Amino acid sequence: MCKITGFTACSLQPTSGAQGEYAGLLTIRAYHLDRGDQHRVITLIPSSGHGTNPASAVMVGMDVIVVKCDEQGNIDIEDWCSKAEQYKDTLSALMVTYPSTHGVFEEGIREICEIIHQNWRSCVHGWSQHECPGRIDFAGSDRADVCHLNFHKTFAIPHGGGGPGMGPICVNDKLAPYLPGHPVATTGGSKGVYAVSAAPWGSASILLISYAYIKMLGKIEWQMRPAMLSECQLYESKTEKSYKILYTGKMDGQHMR
């Protein structure tokens, strides 16, 4: 996972998307606490965020501020900047789902991450969430500090009907020491937060599915954009006329390049 995402360390402990979010935010919270920044509790979440986002943030003791979206479903960068400025002294994290829960690839994602890192030197929480295979290039420790991936979305594990999922988190150097530990098995970072799951490595046996899937696709396929592009085109040509789609982002495929 570290190789695919470009991050330093990974915790396979979270067994669902909601648990992955929670684990990621716990590491961020631990990082701030370790630096004496206990007042950093504000988490910015775009209105397009997954419903679990605010719930996870509140569960780790953070306060949620919602950021607007534009008409195409992208984060409203102006609103984002003004909220980040307003809360800069207490800002803890930004949670972004990418592509968003509406399926929109945030065009301004790099700008958004740069703004938070340059101006507020705070933690960005990048949710690189992929509902379909492909595009992992937003992930990368130079942009986000945490990357949460649902294996039951991107890496072929079935999670329907309440079956076991996997929501691992990958982190950069900054957050690696805080990855969740476990009271029985040795795992996680040197200053690891408490376990988020009863099993130290989550539902480890189902990882074989994702492992086989990654092996079969191979490295090159993970940068496979044609499939994503044709998906966009299919969307554009077939579904748009028959269904009302709330947000589509730009439909010319430009953002895919």
Ligand SMILES: *Cc1c(COP(=O)(O)O)cnc(C)c1O
């Ligand atoms: C799908 C999704 C979830 C929910 O995943 P569960 O495994 O059902 O908990 C949580 N967060 C994000 C960002 C998601 O895309």
